[in-house]
Amino acid sequence: LAQATAVSKTSSTTSSSASFASKAMSHGGLPANLPADILAELKENAAKLCAPGKGFLAADESAGPWLRAGHADAAKIPDTAENRAAYRSMCFTSPGLSEHISGVILHWETLFQQDKDGNEMVDLITKNGMLAGIKLDKGYDKCGIWGTEVGPLGHPEVSTKGLDDLQKRCADAYKKGARFAKWRNVLQLDPAKGLPSDLAIADTVHILARYASICQSEGLVPIVEPEIVPNGTHDISYCAKITEKVLAAQFKALSDHHIYLEGCVLKPNMVKNGIGGEKAPTELIAELTVTALLRTVPPALPGIFFLSGETALNEDNEEVATINLCTMNKLFKSKMPWHLSFSYGKALQKTCIVTWLGSDANKEAAQQALKNRAKANYEAVMGTYKPGSCASVGTDGNVLQAAGPY
Numbered sequence: 001l002a003q004a005t006a007v008s009k010t011s012s013t014t015s016s017s018a019s020f021a022s023k024a025m026s027h028g029g030l031p032a033n034l035p036a037d038i039l040a041e042l043k044e045n046a047a048k049l050c051a052p053g054k055g056f057l058a059a060d061e062s063a064g065p066w067l068r069a070g071h072a073d074a075a076k077i078p079d080t081a082e083n084r085a086a087y088r089s090m091c092f093t094s095p096g097l098s099e100h101i102s103g104v105i106l107h108w109e110t111l112f113q114q115d116k117d118g119n120e121m122v123d124l125i126t127k128n129g130m131l132a133g134i135k136l137d138k139g140y141d142k143c144g145i146w147g148t149e150v151g152p153l154g155h156p157e158v159s160t161k162g163l164d165d166l167q168k169r170c171a172d173a174y175k176k177g178a179r180f181a182k183w184r185n186v187l188q189l190d191p192a193k194g195l196p197s198d199l200a201i202a203d204t205v206h207i208l209a210r211y212a213s214i215c216q217s218e219g220l221v222p223i224v225e226p227e228i229v230p231n232g233t234h235d236i237s238y239c240a241k242i243t244e245k246v247l248a249a250q251f252k253a254l255s256d257h258h259i260y261l262e263g264c265v266l267k268p269n270m271v272k273n274g275i276g277g278e279k280a281p282t283e284l285i286a287e288l289t290v291t292a293l294l295r296t297v298p299p300a301l302p303g304i305f306f307l308s309g310e311t312a313l314n315e316d317n318e319e320v321a322t323i324n325l326c327t328m329n330k331l332f333k334s335k336m337p338w339h340l341s342f343s344y345g346k347a348l349q350k351t352c353i354v355t356w357l358g359s360d361a362n363k364e365a366a367q368q369a370l371k372n373r374a375k376a377n378y379e380a381v382m383g384t385y386k387p388g389s390c391a392s393v394g395t396d397g398n399v400l401q402a403a404g405p406y
Helices: 002-026 036-049 081-092 121-127 166-176 198-217 236-256 282-296 317-335 346-356 360-382
Strands: 055-059 101-106 131-135 180-187 221-228 303-306 339-344
Touching: 036 101, 036 131, 036 180, 036 198, 036 221, 055 081, 055 346, 055 360, 081 121, 081 346, 081 360, 101 121, 101 180, 121 131, 166 198, 180 198, 198 221, 198 236, 221 236, 236 282, 282 317, 303 317, 317 339, 317 346, 317 360, 339 346, 339 360, 346 360
Parallel strands: 055 101, 055 339, 101 131, 131 180, 180 221, 303 339
Antiparallel strands: none
């Protein structure tokens, strides 16, 4: 009886897979779980996001971005809804920002927020020639996954929250004007403890695949972000090994969930040493990062947008992120089948924030600082950025950024 049941289940599974494959073939080879008009819209918006040279402004911090800028004076700006609206509306209306930025990632608060004149934030973005996106994960509980080791962030391995009501939130975000979305899962590195564990990797890639499938069902292009944080003392070779392992698992999970890759983008970490580890040269960062991507990311995916990641206090986060990206494109652009770009928060905004410092009198100068760094990263995508050619606040006033999920 057990054998017969097993045969029956196997037969049922095979039949189901064959049925799905048959539907996909009759759908022009495209995923059969979505109608053609949604697939077309996803592909069109993904293509807009991957416009040559352009990247994302990650403006999705839950608190004022000045608290995560890692700057002593900026951290003194009061974190109020009014200040958050004032700062973000200033950024979104920066003249000519869309020359270098294709999409702006918003926090849920900002998606439904207005500026002081009653203008919807989404409208400010779209009227300035960019697409609006939305962060949909709800962070994580530092209690973590029970039974897992404590990593360099000071807590166990974690699982990101937010799937339960995701379908409705995706629909609401689309209705409000969002056309793409972001979800971040966090993995920690510690070779001595075997981190990340296979359990944490499996949890991360499954949750991100579930999120991506729900996003696409509601017309949102998903940014898939399995972030390996740079905290720790590991060397670059360990980061390279785990990055390949995680990305291979991630694209297997996306395939299992029938994700339409042409309507999806990836936001990975760069392959780097731990903040407390031996510093790797820029060329090696570029080589190992691109190698990991070439080994794991299908060419059907239109774009890869790096997060900048935290850096040591003696490093200029903005300049380092720009130079790393430029080196990859300068050395390997002809070998890569995807748009290799940026999705930066602090690495785009730090000088802008320190220029603004909460004063409307500094608005134009702050907007120019944001546009300058966006242009620098545009040049990095093209492989033409000249180090030091974009003014930066540098390491002056550097302090540890606010900790925890954002």
